[in-house]
Amino acid sequence: MEIIVNSSYIVATVLFIFGLKLLGHPGTARKGNLLSSLGMLVAVVVTLLANGIVDYTWIAIGFVVGGIIGALAARMVAMTAMPEMVALFNGFGGLASLLLGWAAVEAGLSAFVLITIFLSILIGGVTFTGSILAYGKLSEKVTGRPVQFVGQRFANAALLVAILVSGVLFVMEPTNVVWLYTVVGLAALLGILAVLPIGGADMPVVISLLNSYSGIAAAAAGFAIENNILIVAGSLVGASGIILTQIMCKAMNRSLSNVLFSGFGKVSKSAEKIEGEVKPLTADDAYYVLEAATSVLVVPGYGMAVAQAQHAVKELQELLEDNGAEVNYGIHPVAGRMPGHMNVLLAEADVSYDLLLEMDQVNPRMETYDVAIVIGANDVVNPAAREMEGSPIYGMPVINVDQARTVFVLKRSMASGFAGVDNPLFFKENTRMIFGDAKETLNTLIRAFGD
Amino acid sequence: MEIVYQVFVLILAIFVGFELIRKVPATLHTPLMSGANAISGITLVGAIVAAGITEEPTLSKYLGAAAVAFATINVVGGYMVTDRMLAMFKKKEGGRK
Secondary structure, X not given: OHHXXXXXXXXXXXXXXXXXXXXXXXXXXXXXXXXXXXXXXXXXXXXXXXXXXXXXXXXXXXXXXXXHHXXXXXXXXXXXXXXXXXXXXXXXXXXXHHHHHHHOOOOOOOHHHHHHHHHXXXXXXXXXXXXXXXXXXXXXXXXXXXXXXXXXXXXXXXXXXXXXXXXXXXXXXXXXXXXXXXXXXXXXXXXXXXHOOOOHHHHHHHHHHHHHXXXXXXXXXXXXXXXXXXXXXXXXXXXXXXXXXXXXXXXXOOOHHHHHHOOOOOOOOOOOOXXXXXXXXXXXXXXXXXXXXXXXEEEEOHHHHHOOOHHHHHHHHHHHHHOOOEEEEXXXXXXXXXXXXXXXXXXXXXXXXXXXXEHHHHHHHHHHOOEEEEEOOOHHHOOHHHHOOOOOOOOXXXXXXXHXXXXXXXXXXXXXXXXXXXXXXXXXXXXXXXXXXXXXXXXXXXXXXXX | OHHHHHXXXXXXXXXXXXXXHOOOOHHHHHHHHHXXXXXXXXXXXXXXXXXXXXXXXXXHHHHHHHHHHHHHHHHHHHHHHHHHHHHOOOOOXXXXX
């Protein structure tokens, strides 16, 4: 029997690996996801049939409850709310690892198994509360500003020591539930304290990292219950999550430790004074400029998601194309609140993905664009990253829209972006600010084209 | 020996994970993250065993049942959301230059 189970786990692993591989290319990604879900199905079905399961009642209840919640949530979530949804799912995965580690506790286990149980509870707990807090920050139920308090480092260090101590006590005396509860509680606390000081703008990195943690937690649980498929699939996710996190940090030109520990709020007051004046423009006047343009670059940001403007953007794109202009989208790797957030939204609006260019593709040819339209993006187009050494985002690669012939910035107000940094772009000679709700502005433009 | 063998598996899987993700275009980061997230719901397999291995009403059994529910949310929701996103990634006909 065991040989059947283990061989089917090999099949599942192969499906996971191929699935992840195919997920890496736009054309095959959907098939990849399907393969990976097939792998999961194989693993689950075989486990149900051939692993000495004697009582199906509670499994069925768990399936029904979890399945309905998961399916409904996945169906109903708006594309703009995708980042927080992923965070939430991820948190539940972490919680499952915590519970599984807990369930594995019994008398007479070896120290090694107890340590892996401790790890799966610890990492699972951190993943759970960390993800829930990330969800809160992204959906703006909790403040997105980095929360820092005096003695934070000391508190964190003390917490780590406390966790280690209670971990050791738990391993020495696994039947004493006090230590177990302490570990669970402290792990939950650690997850909150770890995410609290990180600003909302950095949440994409955090989610990616927490995703990696949930994999590691699953792998640790796999050691605890001696199950290879958990070890393999968990570590696959753990490793890929870490790489993805690194890619994202690189895109922001920051190290991971900088993201995790420094907050983002330390705006240096010594920054050079921004010169120039803001030149507002009405949408109707903008139309005349756009009508004459032959190449247009659209740079979307989180504001596009908030205004739900992706469909209007697509409509404008078609009108511009009918008018003989070439339209491209410049996508910054960390635009929005999740990597590739903008791509998902534009895909929802049916924008062909070969029009979406990455930062490195648009920057060299920026001078050739007649108009760059910035829709709800701020920090990712901030020239301060190149020009102002005092700026907290100095050194971060940005889309250099200021080098296009004309820049339109669609924005609700002069408020600064998520990072809380002033943006000299708004004061540039070739920049025109079009104030108002992005969607309304776009609709005005669309109507103007219609007339 | 069993432990060494498991660590062996762990290390290999980590390398595969690193190699798989290294060169993925930013376009796909979100679906990739949510797809990988669904895989981490593999905890479900362990949870099933914990919830069904005995008929005794032990604490472990109920913890396992709760784990089944949460892992199922992760798995079902994760795969469905990923599929929903990927279904939208289309290339317009004749859109290629």
